[in-house]
Amino acid sequence: MTLPPPERQVTGPSVRRALLRPLLWSWGVGLLAAVIGAYWLARSSANQAFDRGLQDEVSALAAKVTWSDRGPLLDLSRQAMELVTWDRDDRNGFAMVDIEGNALAGDAHVPVPGAKLRQASFAQPRLFDAEFEGEPVRGAVFSLSSPMLDRSVSVIVVETKNKRVVLMRDLQLSIVLPALALGSLTFAMIGWGIRRGLQPLRDVATEVALRDSQDWRPLPLHDVPREAVPLIERINSLLADVEQSIQLQRRFVADAAHQLRTPVAGIRVLAQNLAQELAAHRQDESAWRPLLAQLERSTDRMSRLIGQLLSLARSESALSIDAEHETMDIVPLLRDSAEPLVVRALREGRSIALEAPNMPVMARAHPLWLGEVVNNLLDNALRYGGPQVTVRVAALEGGGAEVVVEDDGPGVPPEQLAQLFEPFWRGERADLRNDGGTGLGLTIAREVVQRLGGGIVADTRPQFQGLRFTITLAA
Incomplete structure (x- = not known):
């Protein structure tokens, strides 16, 4: 008997x-730390590089300051002035201011840092942040005084931060993208390795x-x-225990059925002898004949039940070996x-018709047990069906047969179709029936076919007017 697959239950995450x-x-935590570190490193590196350029530029301009009787002069050619102020990506500006x-x-629109910062820039250029014509800028200031005059000036250079932002973004991407790609590749490889490791399971x-x-x-x-x-190994041990338990159960059923056959046969013989003795002594048959008839029917039914139990036990063990199956003409x-x-149907005034082709119908079968299946299905039809019973056999496309x-x-009733093949099930109030059935014929049929x-499947009203069993056999 094949049980339906159990409902799949998920009790926890996969390995x-x-x-x-x-x-x-x-x-993820490492990537976040890498992003933060990349942002800080890119910002620091970009600022250091551009700040150093501003300091060098303001130092170079300060070196162009000359002193005369008219005061300080910034000795720059027009070409040098355009070179200082021109930039494709950033806006630059420079100025020289006095102490005030x-x-x-x-x-003149270049932002001037406070006096305190200008005073601190005599030793080396100082950096500051400000706004130039509505845009944030970074600037450098370098102050110097005349060696002969009591005067001092400050040279200021500013530039916007567009190139800094671009450099910071490029540095961040150059750090984050490889980390992201390497992490993704690593996880893909780890996932593949885990899947490959779990494939045997x-x-x-x-x-x-x-x-x-x-x-x-x-x-x-x-x-x-x-x-x-x-x-x-534990599952294999459990399988061995289950197999041993089932074998013991089958052996018990077979042994019990075999041991019961002898006393039941003896009861039948004794009942027949008792009927002969009573008839010989001319006893009133109306008193004992119904009792003996009931006894004979009970022993017949018990004999059939024992035979079916033996058939069930033998089919479960005999057909477990594929070597006993062979491809044959089943007609x-x-x-x-x-x-x-x-012959039985004719005695009862009924008919069984066999519809089969004139050519062989080949299928994988067992000569003894397939006959047992057909015998049980026909017995069921004669007990519970109508006057007409039909057996049809045909070959299937691609190999195999259908009976x-x-x-x-x-x-x-349609709702009872699923119970037809259950052991000892013979419909509602089967205990009150006296049809001689055992409730094992269809169980044996399904067991053997599987x-x-x-x-094997069953159809009833309204799909079919009556009861129909369809058996499919492999090639």
């Missing part, structure tokens, strides 16, 4: 997720899913990760199996 999640968090901040040369799960419900062979341990070996087998039931057994009886690698 892959459990391994990747902490790594992802660690990498009044422009003496250059652009998925292979084991696939093998278990494809196995027959009666296949209790140990699961393979080759290529299984070392950490999973104890789990697989003669079906005809021989149906012949005894045809259909149908009757024109009342059928069963062991042969086929399938």
Whole structure:
């Protein structure tokens, strides 16, 4: 009997997720630290480079200051002045102011730092931030005094921060993008490695899913990760225990049925002898004949039940070996199996028709047990069906065969179709029936067909007027 697959339950995260999640968090924190560090490093490096350029530029301009009787002069040619102020990306400006901040040369709109900063810039150029015509700028101031006159001036150079921003962005991207790409590649490789490491476990799960419900062979341990070996070994031990338990159960059923056959046969013989003795002594048959008839029917039913139990136990074990299956023409087998039931149907005023092609129908079968299936289905049809029973056999496209057994009886309620193949189920209030059935015939039929690698389904009203069983057999 094949049980439906259990509902899949997820009780926790996958191993892959459990391994990747902490790594992802660690990498995320590291990436954030890298972004912050890249921002700080890019800003510091860009500022240092451009600030050094401003200091060199203001020092160079300060070297062009000359002193005369008329006061300080900034000796710059027009070409040099254009070179200082021209820049494709940034706006530059320069100016020379006196001690009070009044422009003496250059652009009068250049921002002038405070007197304290100008006073501190006599030793070396000083840097400051300001705004120039509505844009933030970075500037450098360098102050110098006349060696002969009691006068001093300050040279100021400013530039906007566009090139700084571009350089900072380029530095940040050059640090962050490789880190992001390397992290993504690393996680892809780690994920691939984890998936590859867990593939043997998925292979084991696939093998278990494809196995027959009666296949209790140990699961393979080759290529299984070392950490999973104890789990697989425990499963194999459990499979061995289950197989032993089922074998003991089957052996008990077979032995019990076999042991019951002898006393039941003895009861039947004694009942027949008792009937002969009572008839010989000319006893009133109306008093004992119904009791003996009931006794004979009970012993017949018990004999059939014992036979079916033996068939069920034998089918579960005999058909577990694929070597016992063979490809054969099933038409003669079906005809021989149906012949005894045809005679029975004629005695009851009913008919069994076999519809088969004139050519062989090849399928994978067992000569004894497929006949048992057909016998049980026809017996079920004669007990519960109508006057007409039909058996049809046909070859399937691509190989295999289909066998259909149908009757024109009342059928069963559609909601009871799923229970037809359950052991000892014979419909509602089966305990009150006296039809001689055992409730095992359809169970044996399904068990055998599944062991042969086929399938069996039942249809009833309204899909079909009566009850129909369809068997498919593999090639």
